[in-house]
Amino acid sequence: TWRRRAGNGAHESSKGTAMKEDTITMEHQRRYSRHHERLIASKRLQTFFGLLLVVVLPAMYRWGGDFWFTSTTAQWNAFIGTAAAFTLSLTFINRLCQLPGTKSFAYVxxxxxVSYVVLIILCSLLEIAVSRLQVGISFAMAVVFGSAFYYVDSRLTTKRMAVVPFGKALSLCVKKNTSVRWYMLNSPSLVGVKRIDAVVADLRGDLPEEWQRFLADCTIHRIPVYHATQVHEMLTGRVLLDHLYANEFGSLSPHEGYEVVKRGLDILGALLLLPLVSPIMVLTAIAIRRDSPGPALFCQPRMGFHCRPFSVYKFRSMYTDHKGQGFTEGDNDPRITRVGRVIRKYRLDELPQLVNVLKGDMSFIGPRPESMSLASWYEKDVPFFHYRHVVRPGISGWAQVEQGYAAEVDGMIEKLEYDFYYIKNFSFWLDLLIVLRTIRTVVTGNGSR
Structure with a gap:
């Protein structure tokens, strides 16, 4: 009888402990759920008040309170069109800010x-009557509202992640990024830890059994658990080469459906841009010929899509009688001409590659194509190098906007890590982010070679 009572007491004690631990986990689940619900509510309120300030109030101010009953067709078209453009811009910003290194207010x-220009173009092409003054007022209000909201949001919102202190979680995450508030877990419990967004662990490491149960409980209670390499990629925009085997090669294959769409966008974009930039190309060619002897265009064999060689077209930016090592040696390369420094700074030397885009050799966005000699050299040292050719090379790419145009040899490994991240996350949103950052580089000249 004594043994039975003792056994029952031990069972009740362990049950109480389990219930206590479960209560702790449930409390964090409630915190996470409340936080998640607040985020959803914040997005809805953002859209609601944004439409109210950007679309409804300007319309009522201009046309009066009886706007709903006395408005003309042009006024209603402006009302509906600006609402659609503003909602589209919010969607774009919210998707872009999920990518590494993005600050939402910078893309407002x-x-x-882009959203409002598309509205005006569509109305012009379809001959839809619209109040352009109302569109202009709504555009100004959208910029003011969006900039203020996302600036405050970026200052107040900080990701909180708890780290399981085993394996490579510490070295890959905490030491690499300071934009996240990290919580080091000393025991398999969230006691004393405030609201967190996720738990980070080296899921391929040798975790003790109690930590495995802890991660399972987090998953059951809908607290996200991320592998350390996944978080590293999310925060840095790079896929480490020494962890490439950890990725299934199927996950690194680009989406075939988007490849078709992207090819169509490339052709359309090149056809629209060539007539617009032709005067700039003519002036650039004249400046090159007057600055130094030699042809205005430079052609070089490069490694392309599916490892097929092709000839890339560029404006010549170097002297023809200066010998080099087969790659750019940085900003102080003595082979670069005076005009060459200017056209490199603003990427004008890349304009002839619009022809490569039309031919299908290149895309607007993708890994930069390397010369045949450099490609052979890299392949000897980096077993995965040829895998970057699973997508078309691009005029601009993720490595260029993140790393900048450094000398080819110096940042080769880092450049490949960015290229693999682009291939793994091959999407319209990542391409759009690269386009926006490339435009900023062209306008400011910062980050160019």
């Missing part, structure tokens, strides 16, 4: 501008 003006 570009995305709002």
């Amino acid at each position: 003006i570009p995305t709002v501008s």
